[in-house]
Amino acid sequence: MARALHWWWGILLAFTLVALSRLVLPLPFITEVLIFSIYTIGCSFLLGRVGFISFGQPAYLAAGAYGTAFYLFYFGSNPYIGVLMGVLSGLAVSGLVGPLFVRLRSDYFALVNLALAVIIFYLMQKVLAGITKGDNGLWFLTNIASTPVLDIASPNGFFVFALIAAVAVWALYKYLDDTLFGACCLATKTNEDKLEFLGYSNYAIRLAAFIIANTTTALAGALYAVYLGFVSPEITSPARAADPVVVTILGGTGTLYGPLVGAVVYTGMKDVISKLIGNWELFIGFLLVFIMLAGEKGIWGTLQPRLARLLFRHRGSAGTTRDERPTR
Amino acid sequence: MPASAAPAPDSALVSVRGLNTAYGESKVLFDVALRVSDAQIVACVGRNGAGKTTLLKSIAGFLKPQSGSIVFNGASLVGRKPYDVARMGLKYVPQDKRVFSDLTVRENLELGSYATRDYDWGRVIDYFPKLKQLMDRKAGYLSGGERQMLMIGRALLGRPKVLLIDEPTEGLAPSIVSHLKSVFGEIGKSSALIIVEQNLPLVCAIADKIYALKEGRIVAELAGREAMRPDVCEGFL
Amino acid sequence: MDAQLLLSGVIFGLSVGSIYFLMAIGLSLCFGLMRVISLDQLLYYSFGAYVTYSLSLASGSLWLGLLGGVIVAGLISFAVERFVFRRIYERELTFSMITSFGILIGGIGVIKAVWGVVPRPVPVPTLAQVDVLGTGVPVYRLAIVAIAILVYAGIWLFLNRTITGKAIRAGIEDVEHVEGLGINVSRLFTLTFIIAGTLSGLAGALHAPLIMVDPHMGLEVLAFAFMVVIIGGLGSIKGTLVSALIVGQVVSLGSLIYAPLAQMAPFAIMMLILLVKPTGLYGSPLLKK
Numbered sequence: 001m002a003r004a005l006h007w008w009w010g011i012l013l014a015f016t017l018v019a020l021s022r023l024v025l026p027l028p029f030i031t032e033v034l035i036f037s038i039y040t041i042g043c044s045f046l047l048g049r050v051g052f053i054s055f056g057q058p059a060y061l062a063a064g065a066y067g068t069a070f071y072l073f074y075f076g077s078n079p080y081i082g083v084l085m086g087v088l089s090g091l092a093v094s095g096l097v098g099p100l101f102v103r104l105r106s107d108y109f110a111l112v113n114l115a116l117a118v119i120i121f122y123l124m125q126k127v128l129a130g131i132t133k134g135d136n137g138l139w140f141l142t143n144i145a146s147t148p149v150l151d152i153a154s155p156n157g158f159f160v161f162a163l164i165a166a167v168a169v170w171a172l173y174k175y176l177d178d179t180l181f182g183a184c185c186l187a188t189k190t191n192e193d194k195l196e197f198l199g200y201s202n203y204a205i206r207l208a209a210f211i212i213a214n215t216t217t218a219l220a221g222a223l224y225a226v227y228l229g230f231v232s233p234e235i236t237s238p239a240r241a242a243d244p245v246v247v248t249i250l251g252g253t254g255t256l257y258g259p260l261v262g263a264v265v266y267t268g269m270k271d272v273i274s275k276l277i278g279n280w281e282l283f284i285g286f287l288l289v290f291i292m293l294a295g296e297k298g299i300w301g302t303l304q305p306r307l308a309r310l311l312f313r314h315r316g317s318a319g320t321t322r323d324e325r326p327t328r
Numbered sequence: 329m330p331a332s333a334a335p336a337p338d339s340a341l342v343s344v345r346g347l348n349t350a351y352g353e354s355k356v357l358f359d360v361a362l363r364v365s366d367a368q369i370v371a372c373v374g375r376n377g378a379g380k381t382t383l384l385k386s387i388a389g390f391l392k393p394q395s396g397s398i399v400f401n402g403a404s405l406v407g408r409k410p411y412d413v414a415r416m417g418l419k420y421v422p423q424d425k426r427v428f429s430d431l432t433v434r435e436n437l438e439l440g441s442y443a444t445r446d447y448d449w450g451r452v453i454d455y456f457p458k459l460k461q462l463m464d465r466k467a468g469y470l471s472g473g474e475r476q477m478l479m480i481g482r483a484l485l486g487r488p489k490v491l492l493i494d495e496p497t498e499g500l501a502p503s504i505v506s507h508l509k510s511v512f513g514e515i516g517k518s519s520a521l522i523i524v525e526q527n528l529p530l531v532c533a534i535a536d537k538i539y540a541l542k543e544g545r546i547v548a549e550l551a552g553r554e555a556m557r558p559d560v561c562e563g564f565l
Numbered sequence: 566m567d568a569q570l571l572l573s574g575v576i577f578g579l580s581v582g583s584i585y586f587l588m589a590i591g592l593s594l595c596f597g598l599m600r601v602i603s604l605d606q607l608l609y610y611s612f613g614a615y616v617t618y619s620l621s622l623a624s625g626s627l628w629l630g631l632l633g634g635v636i637v638a639g640l641i642s643f644a645v646e647r648f649v650f651r652r653i654y655e656r657e658l659t660f661s662m663i664t665s666f667g668i669l670i671g672g673i674g675v676i677k678a679v680w681g682v683v684p685r686p687v688p689v690p691t692l693a694q695v696d697v698l699g700t701g702v703p704v705y706r707l708a709i710v711a712i713a714i715l716v717y718a719g720i721w722l723f724l725n726r727t728i729t730g731k732a733i734r735a736g737i738e739d740v741e742h743v744e745g746l747g748i749n750v751s752r753l754f755t756l757t758f759i760i761a762g763t764l765s766g767l768a769g770a771l772h773a774p775l776i777m778v779d780p781h782m783g784l785e786v787l788a789f790a791f792m793v794v795i796i797g798g799l800g801s802i803k804g805t806l807v808s809a810l811i812v813g814q815v816v817s818l819g820s821l822i823y824a825p826l827a828q829m830a831p832f833a834i835m836m837l838i839l840l841v842k843p844t845g846l847y848g849s850p851l852l853k854k
Binding site for chain 2: 745
């Protein structure tokens with residue numbers, strides 16, 4: 001029991017804080033943060049653990065969003081199934097392109113993902129406009145039926161659902177980190193050859209990581225769809241490719257809570273900065289450069305080791321938690 | 329070849345002291361010291377992974393040492409960029425016989441001349457007559473021996489005071505090795521050479537001094553006919 | 566499809582391909598020599614376009630505007646090299662990708678601040694058409710192709726007949742080795758970066774009259790520019806030329822056949838080529854970093 005608590009305490013603490021913030025922060029803000037952090041954790045995982053950056057995360061976001069949208073617009077009204085459809089779509093897309101993408105070198109990988117996002121944008125906007133209604137988007141808010149026990153058609157109910165989903169996702173990634181798979185991912189980043197010599201396949205590990213990460217991203221897309229009740233191609237436009245990258249770096253690449261911290265800061269800043277200077281890109285672009293040149297640790301990446309030392313100092317142990325970014 | 333007299337400490341051309349170098353987290357060189365005088369041929373021998381290349385690269389500026397001093401002609405080399413070091417007259421000839429394959433032999437030499445402003449290729453041809461016929465051939469099509477000749481010939485431009493040569497005879501036919509042996513002897517009359525090699529008979533024949541490097545540490549410094557024999561060297565590795 | 570339509574399609578494709586070519590050389594060179602992914606090249610493209618817009622509006626001459634656009638792009642790229650890239654050459658590829666992406670995004674912000682968000686049209690210098698084999702072909706598009714050919718010739722001469730160019734080619738193979746010869750590679754890097762920035766600026770300047778300038782134009786072209794580079798193989802000038810030609814023709818002729826798919830065709834081609842050669846047509850199987 002104690003061991004289970006020890007494993008879970010970080011996640012429970014983090015999301016209890018999020019839940020409590022409901023008392024002071026507006027609901028739309030926290031819901032957005034939750035979904036956004038789920039969106040980002042896939043990207044962060046890929047970059048921090050496997051060493052690949054993708055500039056095309058909107059592609060998988062869209063896969064999830066449109067998967068859910070198609071179901072809720074054309075077929076049914078159960079939002080849970082809608083979300084499931086979104087996740088399955090993400091699984092399908094990443095399973096389809098994964099085998100090719102993960103063979104590529106890191107720079108090609110980043111850019112083919114971007115190309116994929118552009119293609120999907122174009123597909124949704126023009127080519128399949130018949131079923132996607134192009135730029136007008138698919139509206140299905142009214143289609144969503146109320147669900148028993150937890151009515152995710154309502155804002156509060158949805159918030160609880162998103163919270164549970166986030167906890168589940170975090171548990172998944174923490175679990176992965178702790179397993180052999182997690183160690184292998186790290187190994188593919190730092191020393192491929194040794195891993196092959198040990199008998200593991202870099203390719204298989206990368207592919208698995210890719211699919212997991214992007215299915216998570218698709219889940220975020222599905223959640224967005226149900227939350228907004230509306231999906232349009234804008235969700236996958238190239239201009240949005242920056243979001244998950246920035247949040248990943250801002251929060252702290254490869255750390256478990258980085259995406260959450262990053263999402264909070266990013267979404268918060270966006271509101272504030274937009275009101276103050278109005279030129280969001282200027283700010284975020286140079287912030288990104290600044291963070292990279294200043295050590296690329298990000299907010300949580302810098303705070304976390306210090307917190308760990310503070311918290312664990314009295315225990316006398318070195319206090320390196322699983323979340324510390326591996327040395328390059 | 330007569331061994332040169334032991335140099336007084338301050339007349340050393342290149343003086344390395346307390347050199348510690350690491351690749352990221354793993355330390356490769358531990359407190360290495362060596363001394364080379366004008367027109368002296370010094371060899372550094374050791375097994376694979378002993379740190380020989382790391383040593384040469386540290387001296388030439390390609391690797392930043394964690395600590396220690398490297399003094400060349402009175403000036404400190406630590407922290408200088410490799411092209412700076414090369415311009416000062418200390419040139420590094422890497423292993424693996426890498427030349428610029430897409431460029432012709434002539435163009436390879438042109439690059440060597442460009443930085444040093446030494447266009448006296450006659451000297452280079454004197455040492456390596458074969459290069460004259462190969463001038464317009466793309467360096468990628470040269471044989472191993474020809475590449476080595478090109479690399480050394482190119483490094484000679486600018487009349488460097490010191491040449492650091494990394495495993496020159498590896499994989500070469502005996503006839504070429506013996507050609508190189510006489511070339512080194514000739515070069516060694518006017519420039520200092522630090523040669524890293526695994527070919528013990530070669531270095532024992534031409535070196536004035538041999539350092540044995542084992543697991544990143546200098547374990548022996550041999551001079552004199554008696555000490556510089558392959559079996560003696562072997563014993564230290 | 567009749568011959569006239571085909572011919573204008575080919576010319577159109579050549580002009581589009583020329584723009585991609587100019588963009589792609591910069592990206593390829595930066596990677597080949599310095600091993601960085603310079604996404605900020607798309608920013609110099611944008612600045613080239615915008616300065617051309619402003620100057621040509623102010624002076625009434627597109628060619629003057631073009632000159633200004635190219636110069637400004639070159640200057641900005643010099644500044645970025647000096648203050649940012651010089652610190653990051655040693656780092657792994659993802660580092661330069663993310664950092665240059667930040668510069669691109671930040672630069673878009675600057676453009677928004679200076680010129681506003683509304684797309685602006687740029688006047689074409691000449692609407693004249695020339696009769697080629699019975700079809701009216703816009704002179705401007707031919708001019709673009711001519712300029713691209715000149716640039717290719719210039720680059721070829723530079724890389725093959727000048728000592729600095731040879732040093733760059735040698736550096737693409739083995740930078741450490743070039744350094745060991747006593748050649749100042751810092752200056753070589755700076756020069757190459759400025760060349761790349763200037764060419765990207767030229768691409769933007771030339772492209773401006775054909776499209777409207779808008780702050781996000783860099784992002785819109787980003788995917789295509791990189792598809793060209795990836796198909797050709799990062800680091801190869803010849804590959805870039807071939808690839809740009811192919812992509813230009815595919816986009817142009819493809820849109821004559823079936824418009825919606827034309828934009829997606831380069832992507833499909835890229836996937837196919839990567840399946841067979843993961844480093845592109847002429848890309849070298851470089852060390853993974």
